Amino acid sequence: SQTIHQWPATLVQPVGSPLSLECTVEGTSNPNLYWYRQAAGRGLQLLFYSVGIGQISSEVPQNLSASRPQDRQFILSSKKLLLSDSGFYLCAWRGGQAATEAFFGQGTRLTVV
């Protein structure tokens, strides 16, 4: 069966420090991968998605970037964190074109102080 791993679960970082959040998927190949951010009272905002290795699409301009160095690995990064980057970050995957729903990781709670 397919599983998705996301780490770390919680992270407290000072303003101006770098960020790296990692997500890996097991049990499937060539998944579509997604990074969402959930801010309090604002629902889930799609940040990035990827349909293949090295292919990244950004949904909103921001202080973050994403990379997909391997088929089942998706990384969210920042060179210098801002207070506004605080939130709950969720990684998700979806199968190929015939697939429907997305499956989510357990999330990372990021607090920028």
Next chain:
Amino acid sequence: AQSVTQLDSQVPVFEEAPVELRCNYSSSVSVYLFWYVQYPNQGLQLLLKYLSGSTLVKGINGFEAEFNKSQTSFHLRKPSVHISDTAEYFCAVGSSSNTGKLIFGQGTTLQVKP
């Protein structure tokens, strides 16, 4: 472009009472519709989905939803809620495109009181 509106940010209800969480969507293409549940500090779990066919969809934990194309709605219902249903609920819309993006609503917090 697709969008989702969840009409209630919070819904308080007593245990064993019925509940309806409202969701309206906007899309120019045929859509898939989903309801997800999120417990505190966890990821999202799929409750149910509408792809095609019967407009009444049954999901896990006794939840069901009805797709209404003319009203562009996909409301979630449960005839009798439990304390354990207290969580945040998200409605989402997607399509069959290769990107498979899901667009989410703002979420509705269901608070079940004893």
